[in-house]
Amino acid sequence: MLLKPFNFHAPNSLESALQTYGSLQNVKLQAGGTFLLNGLKTMKRKGAKTPQHIISLAHIPELKGIEDQGDYVVVKSMTNIDEIYDSPLLTGNLRVLRVVARNISSQLIRNMATLGGNLTCRYTWTEMPAVMIALQARMHFTGVDGKEEIVPAEEFFKNAAKTDKIFTQASIKKDKDISFAYYRAKKSLPVDIPLLSLCVTTRLLKGKFSQTIVAVNNCVAFAQRDRKLEDFLNGKAVDQAVAETALEHLDESIYAARGTDYKKYMFRVGIRHVLRDLTEKQR
Numbered sequence: 329m330l331l332k333p334f335n336f337h338a339p340n341s342l343e344s345a346l347q348t349y350g351s352l353q354n355v356k357l358q359a360g361g362t363f364l365l366n367g368l369k370t371m372k373r374k375g376a377k378t379p380q381h382i383i384s385l386a387h388i389p390e391l392k393g394i395e396d397q398g399d400y401v402v403v404k405s406m407t408n409i410d411e412i413y414d415s416p417l418l419t420g421n422l423r424v425l426r427v428v429a430r431n432i433s434s435q436l437i438r439n440m441a442t443l444g445g446n447l448t449c450r451y452t453w454t455e456m457p458a459v460m461i462a463l464q465a466r467m468h469f470t471g472v473d474g475k476e477e478i479v480p481a482e483e484f485f486k487n488a489a490k491t492d493k494i495f496t497q498a499s500i501k502k503d504k505d506i507s508f509a510y511y512r513a514k515k516s517l518p519v520d521i522p523l524l525s526l527c528v529t530t531r532l533l534k535g536k537f538s539q540t541i542v543a544v545n546n547c548v549a550f551a552q553r554d555r556k557l558e559d560f561l562n563g564k565a566v567d568q569a570v571a572e573t574a575l576e577h578l579d580e581s582i583y584a585a586r587g588t589d590y591k592k593y594m595f596r597v598g599i600r601h602v603l604r605d606l607t608e609k610q611r
Contacts, residue, residue, distance in 0.1 A: 331365075331378070332378045334381060335382070337382065337383045337384065338383075338384045339388065340387045341390070342391065342494070342496065343474075345383060345388060346470065346471075346494060349383055349472055350472030352381045354381060355379055355380070355381040355382070355383060356381070356382055357385060358383065359386075359406060359441075359445030360445045361384075361440065362437055363445055363449040363451060364382070364445075385405070388406065390404070391406040391444070392406045393407060394411070394417050397499070399501055399502060400499045400500060401417055401422055402499045403443055403497060403500070404497045405442065405443055405447075405495045405496050407443050408438065408442050408443075409429045409441045410435070410438040413429035419502075419504075420504040421463060421506035421508060422502060424459055424462070424508040425459060427510050428455050428510060431512050432446075434520070444495045447460065447481075447484075447489070447498070448491065448495050450488070450489045452550055452551075453515075453547035454522075455512065455545075457485050457545060458527045458544065458545040459510065460500075461481050461527070461543040461551055462508065462527035462528065462541045462542075462543040463500050464481070464500075464501065464541070465480075466480055467495060468497045471492070471493045472493075506530070507532050507609050508527065508528065508529045509526075509528050509601070509602035509603070509605040509609075510526070510527050511526045511602050512524075512526075513525070513597075513598060523591060523594060524544075524546055524595055525547075526543070526599065528541065528602045532606070535566055536564060536565055536566060537561040537562050537564050537566060537570075539562070542554040544583070546582055546583060546595075555579065556578065557574060557579065560574060561603075566606060566607050567607060570603055571599070571603035571604050574599060575596055575600070583595045
């Protein structure tokens with residue numbers, strides 16, 4: 329299907345991108361393009377208004393790469409998913425990013441799709457939001473005035489992933505004492521869209537859960553924390569029994585949102601899986 333006509337802009341610096349972005353109306357930013365192009369096709373098919381301008385961020389060097397900056401690792405917004413999977417800098421608690429990257433779609437998509445696109449496309453089912461919340465990542469944005477804004481990932485998704493700025497990078501604190509577990513269920517075999525995903529981070533102190541974060545993506549709403557389950561787990565012994573008793577302490581409003589019986593069942597499977605995984609890591 330042919331797209332409706334638009335003007336395509338390909339700036340080669342962040343400064344130029346910000347100037348272009350600030351000077352235009354009816355504009356969309358393009359990261360890897362895997363979401364945007366399909367979205368434009370859908371809009372045309374439905375007869376909806378499409379943007380007059382597309383600004384590609386693909387040729388901006390300062391938006392690419394992964395850097396060790398002491399206590400933090402910075403993942404730039406235009407770093408593609410395959411580069412995340414291959415990065416030797418993602419160790420300790422940050423290794424969960426590699427686990428998530430490995431599970432995203434096909435090699436062709438991973439070569440194109442970017443961290444920035446995955447986080448800011450405003451589709452509720454993408455994989456990276458839950459893990460960014462679980463890692464307490466900070467998201468960095470730059471406005472057309474050149475000023476930087478830093479927003480915790482949890483707050484960004486509480487605000488429905490809305491921004492009028494350009495997302496430039498995520499910074500994540502390194503912590504080798506944090507354990508993690510991740511679970512993802514596919515919606516269908518032919519189409520690799522998640523039905524749901526879970527990411528749990530915790531400190532396993534003297535055989536007990538501590539400072540636990542349970543980030544849930546029910547793929548209907550934006551990723552969020554199950555604080556009721558977190559409160560239950562903290563202070564509990566890390567053993568196989570907790571994987572069962574935890575199921576009685578869920579924030580049901582998260583898991584029941586437009587959920588079929590199968591989806592609710594798979595959430596329970598996922599919670600058992602991540603808690604048993606953490607139990608194995610404690611041994």
